[in-house]
Amino acid sequence: MNTRNAGLIAKKELLGLSSEKTIVFAILLQVFIAMFSSFLMVGLTAMYDPEAIEGYSTVAYGVGYAGADSPLIDEFAKRDDLILHRMDLDQALAALRERAVSAVVYVPDTPPDAEGPVIVTLYLIQNDLQSSVINVRIKEVLQGYEKELREVRADRMTTFPVSLNFPESGGGENFFEFVYGLLIPLLVLLPAIVSAALIIDLITEEYQRRTLETLMSTPVTFAEMIWGKVAACEVLVPVQAGAWLLLLGLNGIAVDNAAAILLHASVGGLFLILLGALVALHYRERTSAQFIFSTALVVVFLLVMAVPYNPLNLIVRLAADTAGPVHWLILALVAGATALLGWAVTAYARRVGEGVPA
Amino acid sequence: MSLASSIRTIAVWEMNRSMTTMGRSVLPLAAGLLILLVLVTAFTAESGVHMQDGMYRIGIDDPEIARIVAPDNRFTAYLDSGAALWENRFAYDIVILNGEVYAADTEKGRAALKTLERDYEGYVSYVAAKEPDLFAAYPLWIDLQYVKSEIDFLATQSGQQVGAPADTRRPPVPSGPVEAVTPPASAMPISEEILREHLADTGGSHPLERYTGVISGGSGMEQFKTPSELSAPLPFDAIILVFVFIFPLYFTSQFFMMSVMNERVGRAGEALLSTPACPAAIVVGKALPYFTIMLLISAAITLFAGAPLTILLPLVPVILFFLANALIIGMASRSFKELSFVSIFFSTLATSYLFFPTVFANTHVISIISPLTLVVLDIQGDGFTAMEYVYSTTLFFATSIILFYVGITNFREERLFSEKPLTSRLVDFVSAGISREHPHISLFLLAGFTIPFVFMAQMLTLVLFFNIPMPLSLVLLTVSAAFIEEFAKSIGLYAAARERPGFLTPKNLLLGAVAIGFGFLAGEKLLLFATLAQITESIFGSVLFLSLQVLWMPLLLHIAGVLVTGGFLLLWGRQGYGPGLIAACMVHSLYNLYFLMGAFP
Numbered sequence: 001m002n003t004r005n006a007g008l009i010a011k012k013e014l015l016g017l018s019s020e021k022t023i024v025f026a027i028l029l030q031v032f033i034a035m036f037s038s039f040l041m042v043g044l045t046a047m048y049d050p051e052a053i054e055g056y057s058t059v060a061y062g063v064g065y066a067g068a069d070s071p072l073i074d075e076f077a078k079r080d081d082l083i084l085h086r087m088d089l090d091q092a093l094a095a096l097r098e099r100a101v102s103a104v105v106y107v108p109d110t111p112p113d114a115e116g117p118v119i120v121t122l123y124l125i126q127n128d129l130q131s132s133v134i135n136v137r138i139k140e141v142l143q144g145y146e147k148e149l150r151e152v153r154a155d156r157m158t159t160f161p162v163s164l165n166f167p168e169s170g171g172g173e174n175f176f177e178f179v180y181g182l183l184i185p186l187l188v189l190l191p192a193i194v195s196a197a198l199i200i201d202l203i204t205e206e207y208q209r210r211t212l213e214t215l216m217s218t219p220v221t222f223a224e225m226i227w228g229k230v231a232a233c234e235v236l237v238p239v240q241a242g243a244w245l246l247l248l249g250l251n252g253i254a255v256d257n258a259a260a261i262l263l264h265a266s267v268g269g270l271f272l273i274l275l276g277a278l279v280a281l282h283y284r285e286r287t288s289a290q291f292i293f294s295t296a297l298v299v300v301f302l303l304v305m306a307v308p309y310n311p312l313n314l315i316v317r318l319a320a321d322t323a324g325p326v327h328w329l330i331l332a333l334v335a336g337a338t339a340l341l342g343w344a345v346t347a348y349a350r351r352v353g354e355g356v357p358a
Numbered sequence: 359m360s361l362a363s364s365i366r367t368i369a370v371w372e373m374n375r376s377m378t379t380m381g382r383s384v385l386p387l388a389a390g391l392l393i394l395l396v397l398v399t400a401f402t403a404e405s406g407v408h409m410q411d412g413m414y415r416i417g418i419d420d421p422e423i424a425r426i427v428a429p430d431n432r433f434t435a436y437l438d439s440g441a442a443l444w445e446n447r448f449a450y451d452i453v454i455l456n457g458e459v460y461a462a463d464t465e466k467g468r469a470a471l472k473t474l475e476r477d478y479e480g481y482v483s484y485v486a487a488k489e490p491d492l493f494a495a496y497p498l499w500i501d502l503q504y505v506k507s508e509i510d511f512l513a514t515q516s517g518q519q520v521g522a523p524a525d526t527r528r529p530p531v532p533s534g535p536v537e538a539v540t541p542p543a544s545a546m547p548i549s550e551e552i553l554r555e556h557l558a559d560t561g562g563s564h565p566l567e568r569y570t571g572v573i574s575g576g577s578g579m580e581q582f583k584t585p586s587e588l589s590a591p592l593p594f595d596a597i598i599l600v601f602v603f604i605f606p607l608y609f610t611s612q613f614f615m616m617s618v619m620n621e622r623v624g625r626a627g628e629a630l631l632s633t634p635a636c637p638a639a640i641v642v643g644k645a646l647p648y649f650t651i652m653l654l655i656s657a658a659i660t661l662f663a664g665a666p667l668t669i670l671l672p673l674v675p676v677i678l679f680f681l682a683n684a685l686i687i688g689m690a691s692r693s694f695k696e697l698s699f700v701s702i703f704f705s706t707l708a709t710s711y712l713f714f715p716t717v718f719a720n721t722h723v724i725s726i727i728s729p730l731t732l733v734v735l736d737i738q739g740d741g742f743t744a745m746e747y748v749y750s751t752t753l754f755f756a757t758s759i760i761l762f763y764v765g766i767t768n769f770r771e772e773r774l775f776s777e778k779p780l781t782s783r784l785v786d787f788v789s790a791g792i793s794r795e796h797p798h799i800s801l802f803l804l805a806g807f808t809i810p811f812v813f814m815a816q817m818l819t820l821v822l823f824f825n826i827p828m829p830l831s832l833v834l835l836t837v838s839a840a841f842i843e844e845f846a847k848s849i850g851l852y853a854a855a856r857e858r859p860g861f862l863t864p865k866n867l868l869l870g871a872v873a874i875g876f877g878f879l880a881g882e883k884l885l886l887f888a889t890l891a892q893i894t895e896s897i898f899g900s901v902l903f904l905s906l907q908v909l910w911m912p913l914l915l916h917i918a919g920v921l922v923t924g925g926f927l928l929l930w931g932r933q934g935y936g937p938g939l940i941a942a943c944m945v946h947s948l949y950n951l952y953f954l955m956g957a958f959p
């Protein structure tokens with residue numbers, strides 16, 4: 001196989017991409033998403049862990065309190081971001097509906113050492129961002145009250161859990177876990193999937209537009225052409241993934257071991273691209289090829305996720321800087337599988353190439 | 359041949375063709391992959407998702423405590439003597455010595471601590487649930503009740519915050535009517551066994567697990583919770599609906615897009631065009647099978663999720679919208695890769711338009727601009743009124759019909775088989791709608807027809823800027839709204855000038871500007887009264903639709919805007935279009951800002 005010929009094909013495809021301005025659309029997309037990054041970050045983090053929302057709000061909220069006196073009032077007094085108002089229940093609920101207060105608690109007159117439980121009724125506004133914030137704060141207050149009640153009833157308990165003493169953590173934020181454990185691997189994976197879809201377009205187009213004969217009349221062999229297209233798609237993977245990491249860096253999210261992550265992404269991307277090429281060579285028609293490939297992609301993705309030390313997990317570990325040297329071993333394994341697939345694609349392309357009139 | 363029968367013929371033909379091209383070779387493999395998918399899903403469910411394994415390092419001196427974190431893969435636990443751990447404490451994110459937890463003072467250390475706290479809560483619940491005296495272990499239960507409160511669109515005006523922060527020490531007094539409420543009962547209505555079962559189920563759950571139960575809904579048991587189970591309500595559960603309902607629809611529309619594209623590849627559609635069927639019959643006939651399939655898929659998902667079938671009603675315009683866009687993208691793309699990228703770009707925009715407003719479902723009327731909000735409301739059991747249906751779907755119906763119309767008029771040989779870049783092809787599509795004999799009437803109608811798209815784009819900006827603090831959001835809205843309007847008004851003129859270079863004379867420009875101005879105003883008026891009355895009453899509305907209060911002022915503004923862009927085009931040719939657009943946009947923004955200042959001194 002002549003690498004110069006493959007290089008020529010790769011260059012042709014990349015030029016075609018930039019002249020059709022498809023790349024412009026890809027960049028627009030990236031910028032469009034990054035433009036709303038603050039909204040997305042807050043929103044997505046909150047989706048991953050609603051308690052994180054609390055960190056974004058510094059306002060003190062009013063809470064209506066109805067029913068009997070209880071130590072709960074002292075628990076509320078300890079917090080300066082919740083202001084308790086003693087009210088009648090019906091007044092309080094009407095105020096809640098008008099958002100004059102943000103939540104209402106009703107406490108019954110059950111004594112602390114009663115046989116049954118103390119049932120506190122908590123009224124919140126349905127499906128509301130603010131309710132999520134309130135919920136987190138009131139939860140802490142109620143946990144304090146629960147602890148107090150447990151102490152009152154301690155003589156009725158039989159076993160006790162191993163006790164752990166936590167330091168003051170200061171507010172719930174699970175930003176780190178979301179960004180490093182979910183966002184980064186997905187963003188790095190995205191270019192690999194896009195490139196794999198691209199190779200299918202490039203190959204099936206030659207068949208469906210009947211441009212293959214023209215191409216085959218040049219000194220380029222069929223296998224060289226396929227590898228040229230694969231190379232063009234593969235180049236885009238580290239470039240786009242690198243752009244994401246750079247954008248994250250600009251947003252103040254430092255990613256460790258960027259080079260190693262890009263290496264993993266490139267090798268994994270090459271695997272997917274070769275898989276796409278194989279499917280495209282088999283079907284030679286875009287609709288079928290894309291359909292089969294996207295279904296196969298879901299299967300591969302699910303399977304990979306179920307295996308410990310999978311490449312996505314390694315990207316997480318690398319980004320969080322907890323990966324040991326074991327990741328080189330996995331990289332070698334994935335590279336080996338990719339090489340095997342590459343061999344299969346070459347062999348298949350040679351066989352197909354023989355059938356094409358030169 | 360009548361229209362109906364030719365539509366039927368084309369539809370049957372489309373079904374047969376896609377079955378034969380896809381059928382023989384694809385179906386066996388697809389079936390095999392489906393079986394594999396089921397197997398792999400089972401395997402993944404068994405082995406768990408290993409994405410976040412080993413994110414944190416934790417050093418522990420007590421095997422008893424190590425057992426607490428063992429089930430959580432996110433931790434890699436190292437057992438060692440206390441002294442050795444203390445020596446290497448910087449290698450760990452968390453060190454536990456004699457029951458004291460020490461976390462590294464980093465983002466990661468705090469995140470690890472948070473995760474450990476949750477795991478510990480789960481462990482404590484697990485131990486306590488075995489207590490013989492349940493109410494000693496769990497003395498406090500929370501009865502969670504949700505109250506509905508929909509705020510007025512006017513609430514965010516003049517910087518007022520949604521949700522009143524309490525700045526007074528006096529209890530607030532409700533201004534509306536107060537209903538008498540009977541205080542809730544103090545006895546637990548649920549038996550101890552059920553409570554125990556419930557406790558055993560929860561504890562130490564992963565954050566992502568909460569999303570699995572959104573569609574199926576909770577049991578009655580959900581109402582009572584212990585304080586540590588009290589988790590914040592899902593603020594963005596509608597994203598699940600996007601995945602469940604919108605994604606399959608988008609995926610199916612891809613097949614239609616591809617079918618349209620395939621007609622153009624190698625002039626394959628020539629045979630179809632030479633049949634007696636008119637373009638309208640061809641397009642509708644080709645789209646019909648996909649429309650039916652999409653409807654069936656939605657119905658199947660709805661039945662599977664146990665949701666009411668009425669949620670199909672708001673999904674119909676979404677399906678039409680996807681199909682209409684698939685038609686245009688399939689007709690306009692030059693190559694497969696362009697098709698891929700453009701459709702990904704479109705799907706991102708469409709998804710944000712559908713998804714972002716649903717965040718405010720139950721909270722804010724703005725949410726009603728997305729049909730998906732109606733789906734959310736319907737699943738909650740609230741339903742929606744006919745008026746709400748009109749509000750949220752009119753834009754989708756209108757844009758879909760116009761796009762289909764554009765597709766049908768351009769479904770001709772010279773348009774389908776030409777090799778032109780995307781933008782000039784789209785310009786061709788527009789210029790096809792401008793008649794040679796009556797260009798000004800065409801411009802008038804074209805301007806009117808762009809209105810639904812303008813509204814849609816402006817709604818998208820409204821949704822995106824709505825949460826930004828007040829003065830900035832208004833400025834951003836003003837400028838972007840002006841730009842969208844000026845752009846929409848100029849495309850007819852631009853297309854005409856490009857198609858027929860001799861068309862753009864000063865006289866024609868003036869006449870055209872007047873026609874566009876009138877058309878734009880008429881379209882705006884018509885659609886606005888039909889739909890968005892609620893939004894127009896707010897300050898955001900007055901930014902977007904400022905031009906509606908007095909008739910002659912906005913008319914002059916619209917005409918002036920077109921004149922500015924057209925003047926640039928006339929003087930400098932096509933290079934003048936960009937600068938002309940910017941100049942017109944500035945004039946428009948200044949006009950809007952001047953009136954805003956006047957309205958709110």
